[in-house]
Amino acid sequence: MNIKRILKRLIEEKFSLAFIFTRLIMKLGVSPPFVFKTNGIKLKLHPSAITMELFRKKYSIDYDKFIIDRFVCENSICIDVGANIGHLSILMAKKAKNGIVIAIEPQFRIFKFMIENICINNVNNIFPLNAAIDEIKGVKKFYSLANADDQSSFVINMHKHSNFKEEKVFAIRLDDLLQAFSFSKVDFLKIDVEGAELFVLKSLGEFIKNVKYIWFEFIEENYKKFNYTKKEIFEFLTLNEFSLFFLNDKKKIQPIVDITEIKDDFMGNLLAVNNKYKNYIYSNPCAE
Known part of the structure; x- marks a missing residue:
């Protein structure tokens, strides 16, 4: 000590x-x-x-709540990848009263905490799933950090972190999951997976065209752990006909034309909007 x-x-x-x-x-x-x-x-x-x-x-979680309040509607289908203790899933469920939230968390200990939080909030439209999301499905190693379980990941810097637990998790693709639920669309997708965001997006396959809004963590330092850059995730989303937006300090949604507009040390979330729904972001997304 x-x-x-x-x-x-x-x-x-x-x-x-x-x-x-x-x-x-x-x-x-x-x-x-x-x-x-x-x-x-x-x-x-x-x-x-x-x-x-x-x-x-x-x-x-003020920014998260602002985005959820604006883009999650009464009948929304929401997916929370990296749900942790379920705090944002519960916010989504309260907003999507007649919709559904799939809350996905790979760490079994944290998953149990999420279940208890769901129960005490009396929401019955959350489907909790103890799994990981990845482009390649199967059983994988997952590293849970003892004092920073919100930073657990498929990849860990063992020189930086010594107090961690290795566990086996089952990884599935999002397109397989959505097919199992017979969803034809996803209204709101939130991703917070400590650097594996690009692989979650790729796991959507062709279904990405049926996703309206994606609220995802954007930290290039985390992306580097998985050997890709912020430019690659920007190009992937652009190629799939999404536009990126930034929520500024005054909670104004601003378009991102070029990824160089985002500083290298930026640590936060970006909003990706399917180009079919761009016209709604400054009006009322729930009125479409």
Whole structure:
């Protein structure tokens, strides 16, 4: 145990009781019988990175909520790839009251937390799925980070991370999944898979033409772990007749004409819009 490092962190956090409490929960791996509210949803106080950050108000989902509120409609079919504890899936489900949300999370421990969160929010239109999404289906190695389970992935930097657990997960293609559900379209697709975003998109195959809106994590540092660049994902979406948009600090949706407009150190999400639905993004997407 590095006492100096712990003391430095405590000083940085100004000996916050909330910080100490959440660190104890993470260290012990226990789930106290508490529920807290954030962004209009309830969450159980589970020992997970995102739960702790939301509880301490150190992690914001304001942009996610803005996009969900705008582009998810009452009858929407939504897919949440990398659903984690289900916080965004629940927001989608509350908006798509007569629709459905497929919430996909590969980490079994986090998946169980998601199930509990779904139950306490009394939403019955979420279908949870414990699996990974990839271009190539099959059983794969997946690395879960002990103190940063929101950064778990198929690929890990073992020089940077030493405290991780390797588990086997079953990976499926999105087009196979959507065919199994007999979906003819997807209204809203959210992707947060720590760098494997391009492979999730490729797993759609020809079905990508039937997806309206894609809200995906855009971090080139993560893409590099999988040996591709931001230019490649931009070109893939453009080739499949999607236009990219950026949500600025004032929550204004701005078009991206050239990928060089996005700085290399950008860490956030972009919105990809099927060109057939571009005319709706500045009006009312739910009025189409």
